[in-house]
Amino acid sequence: MRKLLLAISILALAGTAASADPLADRKALMKERGKLTGDLSKVVKGQEPFDAASVLRTLEAMKDNAGKFDIGALYPEGSNTGDTSAAPAIWDNPDGFRDAEKKFEDAVGAALADAPADLDALKAKFGAIGASCGACHENFRIHKG
């Protein structure tokens, strides 16, 4: 029992400690966001049937993803170089970056607060979520090839 508790506390500590590889972590989170967005988009485009429960699960997963998006840990000073498409504006304009990220959280939050009961409702919520992706990438992401 003590061993188990110890293992749990070590795991918990590891979870809160600063990330060893912020580039990998933020990429994984963005990748997951893209996948979840894709899941919703398939429903919006009619490629998958609308299922309220499954849409809700996807939105919950987006909320979890946003909850893990700790800007300080994921974008520490000095993590602007290497294999990253993070734009210098992230560090030059941290408030703007925070606001842009918050737009995604807010759009997901709004969708969860009034969970879409049909396809049309989902379309409206999805529009705001999708727009938040582009709004942030417009100013805070650059292609480096």
Next chain:
Amino acid sequence: MSRVGKVGAIFGLVIAAGSAAGWFLSAPQRPDQRIMTTAEPGNAERGLRIFHAGGCASCHAAKGAEGEARFQLAGGVELRTPFGTFVAPNISQDASDGIGNWTLDDFAAAMLKGVSPDGRHYYPAFPYTSYARMKPQDIADLFAFMQTLPAVAGQTAGHDLAFPFNVRRGIGLWKLLYMSDRPVVEIADASDKVLAGRYLVEGPGHCGECHTPRDFAGGPDTGRWLAGAVAAEGDGVVPNITAGEGGIADWSEADIAGYLETGFTPDFDSVGGSMAEVQRNMAELTSEDREAIAAYLKAIPAHPNGYPARRP
């Protein structure tokens, strides 16, 4: 006269002749008046499509403008390039600060020849090297549409360029090298759809202005058409949109058309950088236009990336 003197005199004459030729060759030209007489009176409704296809609002409306503000064309957006900073001018209907007093011929001279009503060369930051391929009817329709837009007072700051780029006359020689109203890509047995896409991409859409690498003099390297390029602003790159290595070979036509409509790539990354602005314009076109663009992009020659590989 000594031999050195003679050589010097001849050399001087050659330079003088060269300068005279250069002065003559660099003179701003207005389009042949007959070009615009082939167009019927402009139709503002059709002109709205050209306005979106041409991306006018992206530079001439305020940065980040939404809704009706995208039709307030007071200019002011800055393009910071290695040549210096270009400032998009006011092209609203204001009679003194904008283009409210322009005639259709003035407008055609600007769009097709890059020449202002007072006979000066515009800098090619205004993408007339692409607009030169536009149909006179589209110019007339666009002009009719622009005349329905509001007048917004206010002059923008001038460009801030270093020598020799601040010598406008030099642009005349540049134009001789790089301006053409001919299509860039010849495609054997092209369908009407591909040709419609070629027109939108190479003409009003001016996609090549960012997606094609430039040579030492800042002209488009058409041998690597749409192969991607080092971005004019900032330290990023503009992606390769041919089917070559690093490009979009694995995108279907539906993927491309869908991206232009929604801003999402096939793997649900989203549009970013200055393309976000372009995509908002593309979303305003019909799906037929977006599908034509997609068909053209799948039909053009494949090139490897037109920008240097990334340093590790």
